[in-house]
Amino acid sequence: MKHLSACLAGLLLLVSAFPVRAADAPPPEPVVTNDSAKWIPIFGDNIWAQYHPDWQGWFPGGHSNRFHQMYVQNVWDHHPVTKDWEVFNKHWVFDGEWFAVEWFYRAKFMDDGFRQWESTLGIGHLKDGKLISWTEYFDDEVGYLQHLRLMPPYDDKEPVFPWPAKAILKLPYRP
Amino acid sequence: MENNTRTRQARRRAGHILCLGLLLAGVGPGHLRADPPTLPPVAKAEAAGIVHRFLKCWETGDQATFAGLLDDKVVFGYPGGRFGKAELVQTFGDYQRQKKDIKIYFSDFFVSDGQRHVTSYQFAATDRTTGLRFAVGTGVICKIEGGKIIEFKEYWDSEVAGRQKLGELPLDEGQVIAPWPSSVLLRAEKIN
Numbered sequence: 001m002k003h004l005s006a007c008l009a010g011l012l013l014l015v016s017a018f019p020v021r022a023a024d025a026p027p028p029e030p031v032v033t034n035d036s037a038k039w040i041p042i043f044g045d046n047i048w049a050q051y052h053p054d055w056q057g058w059f060p061g062g063h064s065n066r067f068h069q070m071y072v073q074n075v076w077d078h079h080p081v082t083k084d085w086e087v088f089n090k091h092w093v094f095d096g097e098w099f100a101v102e103w104f105y106r107a108k109f110m111d112d113g114f115r116q117w118e119s120t121l122g123i124g125h126l127k128d129g130k131l132i133s134w135t136e137y138f139d140d141e142v143g144y145l146q147h148l149r150l151m152p153p154y155d156d157k158e159p160v161f162p163w164p165a166k167a168i169l170k171l172p173y174r175p
Numbered sequence: 176m177e178n179n180t181r182t183r184q185a186r187r188r189a190g191h192i193l194c195l196g197l198l199l200a201g202v203g204p205g206h207l208r209a210d211p212p213t214l215p216p217v218a219k220a221e222a223a224g225i226v227h228r229f230l231k232c233w234e235t236g237d238q239a240t241f242a243g244l245l246d247d248k249v250v251f252g253y254p255g256g257r258f259g260k261a262e263l264v265q266t267f268g269d270y271q272r273q274k275k276d277i278k279i280y281f282s283d284f285f286v287s288d289g290q291r292h293v294t295s296y297q298f299a300a301t302d303r304t305t306g307l308r309f310a311v312g313t314g315v316i317c318k319i320e321g322g323k324i325i326e327f328k329e330y331w332d333s334e335v336a337g338r339q340k341l342g343e344l345p346l347d348e349g350q351v352i353a354p355w356p357s358s359v360l361l362r363a364e365k366i367n
Contacts, residue, residue, distance in 0.1 A: 137314030
């Protein structure tokens with residue numbers, strides 16, 4: 001009897017550990033957070049699946065949305081110009097549903113193998129547990145000038161700045 | 176030749192833009208954390224007040240307030256170079272003589288973890304000599320200590336102002352604060 005009670009108790013424990021969901025029951029709620037300090041580590045490797053339906057992206061070159069971005073991506077896939085993309089030395093700022101990240105970007109041109117090295121400031125906004133807004137600020141002239149050998153790359157241990165510290169060429173402020 | 180250059184620029188830009196997945200992909204949790212604090216924390220409202228007052232000086236021409244908000248050892252980085260305090264204040268004074276109708280438009284967010292403070296704004300001005308106007312969206316990340324700015328980095332695309340002056344891009348002044356004029360859609364044909 002004692003043995004049977006123990007078996008029943010074990011069975012109940014097993015059943016409670018693996019509840020059976022009725023066919024018409026709603027699916028389990030996904031984890032939803034607008035706290036960027038939690039959201040980035042959870043969804044950081046699956047960003048494209050985490051776009052809010054009303055996502056807007058703002059870039060040097062113009063703005064985009066989810067559908068337009070698929071079109072842009074498709075065009076790019078058929079005409080890639082650079083490869084071996086690297087995004088590194090990232091510095092995050094988490095502030096509730098907003099976050100920012102500053103980083104270095106390197107990529108190699110497929111035609112001549114030249115490697116450009118630029119910096120970027122990105123700003124993101126979360127809503128309903130998804131990325132609803134993403135903005136990137138960078139100066140695309142950096143890579144262009146590097147390609148023309150008019151600007152050096154950043155040094156390996158240099159902090160992220162809009163232009164490399166050793167840039168000899170200078171431009172006046174907002175001419 | 177010019178078209179080829181622009182196409183090439185757009186292609187480079189696309190590579191940059193399409194790497195958002197790469198930004199967040201394939202990195203361990205250690206790379207997804209904020210940097211450890213190195214400065215005394217600054218309250219978000221205080222930081223926003225300092226940054227907004229500092230930037231608004233471009234519009235008002237208030238050089239004393241502008242200089243007063245800068246630490247003596249400030250590093251100011253922008254697409255074009257870096258300034259220390261003396262050079263930046265000198266630039267501020269010169270700029271007021273070269274440009275007119277300077278307007279500063281702030282975005283409606285301010286991001287801060289107490290160590291680093293991030294916002295964006297649009298800087299618009301008219302050249303006194305040519306009468307040509309530009310309005311460029313700018314991203315800012317800065318550090319503040321003891322009520323003074325110790326590091327201020329501005330990011331913008333230096334192609335925008337020149338093309339606005341040539342009439343190739345709209346101004347879209349005072350609208351959505353964005354890296355390019357907000358009415359411009361990222362054009363696929365520029366990537367081909």
